[in-house]
Amino acid sequence: MTKINWKSAGITFLVAVGIASIAAIGGYVTAREYFADKLRDDSAYQINERVARQNVLFDDVRAISYAAERSFLRRYNAIADADVSEEFNRLFPPYGDGTRRSDPALYDGLTLENGDYVYGLGAFISDVDVPVERQRRLLAAFHTVRQHGEAINPRFDNLNFVTQFNDLIIFAPQRDDHLEYYRMQAPADFDFQSEQLAQIVEPQNNPTGQTACTSLSRLMYVADGSALTTGCHTPVRHGGHHVGAFGITISMQNYLANAIVDAEPNSENMILSREGDLIAHRDLLFLDVLTADAVSAANQEARAGHLAEIIRHDGRSTGVVTSDDGRIVAYARIETPGWYFVTTRPVWLIHSRASQIAGMIFVFSFLGVFLQHIVVGLYRWQRRWRIDQGRKAGHFARA
Structure with missing residues (x-):
């Protein structure tokens, strides 16, 4: 074998x-x-x-900010020579600490004299004696924020207007704190000019007036540094001057x-x-x-x-x-x-x-x-x- x-x-x-x-x-x-x-x-x-x-x-953020800017400028120009002190004092009464805050009813719900309904709105104004020109700006911003804020909700749950004078007007009806920090708790010397949200809209940092967004940063009303968000803001310029900025705060978890x-x-x-x-x-x-x-x-x-x-x-x-x-x-x-x-x-x-x-x-x-x-x-x-x-x-x- x-x-x-x-x-x-x-x-x-x-x-x-x-x-x-x-x-x-x-x-x-x-x-x-x-x-x-x-x-x-x-x-x-x-x-x-x-x-x-x-x-x-x-x-969408940029389009909303652009629309808000156009609305603001139309309102602002429309009241350029008007005496707005009565409406201003009614909406933003003195708070007793050298500041003005929004009438509490603006957040809880209030029917204006013209029959329009306002809710979910809070404001902090850093002075009691506010020059008439600044009053006009803030009133124009108030009506812009409440109308555009409601229109974009709930796609975006907030819209705000901030100025270089530490004025803030915000529509945010779903906030857990009911905007109480700005309406009641913020100290009289509340100053957010060092925050990135204010820096990114300053003319020296944003000369062309583009929408800009912050890095992750804490919400101003959260003192312990939690609840980090980003904010996108569009500066508003009028007659060559910076008059404020419209912004939307975006939560990372939500969006x-x-x-x-x-x-x-x-x-x-x-x-x-x-x-x-x-x-x-x-x-x-x-x-x-x-x-x-x-x-x-x-x-x-x-x-x-x-x-x-x-x-x-x-x-x-x-x-x-x-x-x-x-x-x-x-x-x-x-x-x-x-x-x-x-x-x-x-x-x-x-x-x-x-x-x-x-x-x-x-x-x-x-x-x-x-x-x-x-x-x-x-x-x-x-x-x-x-x-x-x-x-x-x-x-x-x-x-």
């Missing part, structure tokens, strides 16, 4: 392994390039789709959470300012209290400053780059606030997918080569077996 040649089988095994390894390496290189291009293309497509949706939100949660597997979404401050991130969602410490920790976890530096260095409004810490970074600019929507994916995804392809190539190549040699070996073994059988038959015939 013909014996199996184990040495030949071992050589066949090694040859199959060698050929399969070479094929797998070639397949890995090709697949890696393919998946790298595909991941970049997919990332670029998805980031532009996401930013288009975010731009709708901020386009940006869906964009962050809706992430592809093995990817992470975030929104950054140009300076590298996190506007929205998964670590900031669904917290009972959103504090400055939580924001700082999330910034470090996401390496937000490093990502912002990469984006600034790249110089485009949208693109896909690779970071030095092993991430594919897709980004696109959200125009109105000047933020960036960023999606990151680990580079190992490319290697993982390419390795899977290479593994399959190795298995099929090995089986193909090895089985081919087995088939050839069996054919040769069978042939030798027949020859041996023939020889044995001839021997018995001669015998």
Whole structure:
């Protein structure tokens, strides 16, 4: 009986392994390039789709602010020579501490002399003796805020008007605090000019009067630093002078959470300012209290400053780059606030997918080569077996 040649089988095994390894390496290189291009293309497509949706939100903010500015200027010009002190004193009576506050009924609900109904409105005016020109501005702002605020609710749950004199008029009927801070609790020396919301609309910082948005910052009425939000404000200029700004405060949880949660597997979404401050991130969602410490920790976890530096260095409004810490970074600019929507994916995804392809190539190549040699070996073994059988038959015939 013909014996199996184990040495030949071992050589066949090694040859199959060698050929399969070479094929797998070639397949890995090709697949890696393919998946790298595909991941970049997919990332670029998805980031532009996401930013288009975010731009709708901020386009709405800009359109609302523009409409409010037009309404304000029409009202302001209409009362340019009017004596408005009676209405002003009725709506914003002295509070007894050197300031004026809104009549409580403006929040609870009040029917005006013209039959119109007002609710959900609060105001803080930093002086008792208010010059007539400033009275006109504040009355024009009051009527603009109440009408436009109600019109945009609940798409946006607030609209405010602020001035460089620390005057604030706000429509926000759903606020849990009922605007009591501004209407009752704020100290007489309440000053928000150092806040970013005031800085971004100052002529020296915003000479062209564009809508601008703050980084994450605390609500002014929340003293412990919780309830972080962003505010988008549009300055109002009249006769070459800055007279105030209309703004909308946007809660990250309310308006940006869906964009962050809706992430592809093995990817992470975030929104950054140009300076590298996190506007929205998964670590900031669904917290009972959103504090400055939580924001700082999330910034470090996401390496937000490093990502912002990469984006600034790249110089485009949208693109896909690779970071030095092993991430594919897709980004696109959200125009109105000047933020960036960023999606990151680990580079190992490319290697993982390419390795899977290479593994399959190795298995099929090995089986193909090895089985081919087995088939050839069996054919040769069978042939030798027949020859041996023939020889044995001839021997018995001669015998």
